[in-house]
Amino acid sequence: MEMLAGAPDASVALLAGAWNPPTRAHVELARAALGWARRAVFVLPRAFPHKPLEGAPFEQRVEWIRALAALDPRFGAAVSEGGLFLEMAREARALGAQRVFHVCGADAAARILGWDYGPLPPIDQQLEEYELLVAPRPLPFRPPERLRPRVHTLIVPASLDGISSTEVRRRIAAGEPWRHLVPEPLAASIGAACGA
Numbered sequence: 001m002e003m004l005a006g007a008p009d010a011s012v013a014l015l016a017g018a019w020n021p022p023t024r025a026h027v028e029l030a031r032a033a034l035g036w037a038r039r040a041v042f043v044l045p046r047a048f049p050h051k052p053l054e055g056a057p058f059e060q061r062v063e064w065i066r067a068l069a070a071l072d073p074r075f076g077a078a079v080s081e082g083g084l085f086l087e088m089a090r091e092a093r094a095l096g097a098q099r100v101f102h103v104c105g106a107d108a109a110a111r112i113l114g115w116d117y118g119p120l121p122p123i124d125q126q127l128e129e130y131e132l133l134v135a136p137r138p139l140p141f142r143p144p145e146r147l148r149p150r151v152h153t154l155i156v157p158a159s160l161d162g163i164s165s166t167e168v169r170r171r172i173a174a175g176e177p178w179r180h181l182v183p184e185p186l187a188a189s190i191g192a193a194c195g196a
Helices: 024-033 058-069 085-094 106-114 145-150 165-174 184-194
Strands: 002-005 011-016 039-045 075-080 099-105 131-135 151-153
Touching (some): 011 024, 011 085, 039 085, 085 099
Parallel strands (some): 011 039
């Protein structure tokens, strides 16, 4: 993991994503995660396990997560070599993190817990190396009983419901209002990259 902004810390909350584009919801998730970890790090994987890189170029996304990191001194930005949560957690540990959280929505948590990891350790073993902070989307996530000590609910404002990168792109394409869904310091750059 290459830190682009901020320094490694003993406890980190990793917010991995495609960042196509970043939204206000991402920032609020990071702020909420600071209740669990000393640093919230926006992570852009070099490769994604479940989708190709489409839309904004990689370099543009790097600039966006750097800009997100500048919003709070407790934020950071990084590029990871691996795209799976286990790989990113191990990369963060190699930088000195002793406790690693991954921040995600309930939909992603369901995907993560049900994923076929092939030759990698099953999810029960993976959660010995990191913990999940799960934001309701829109309902709270209920993990299996055996995983509950490592899967925590992240409390976020209900007003974030419906804010997503997909919705930002849809609104831009349809000519609908969208700037209120993204961090203001990034709005001009997002508009230029997404054809607004």
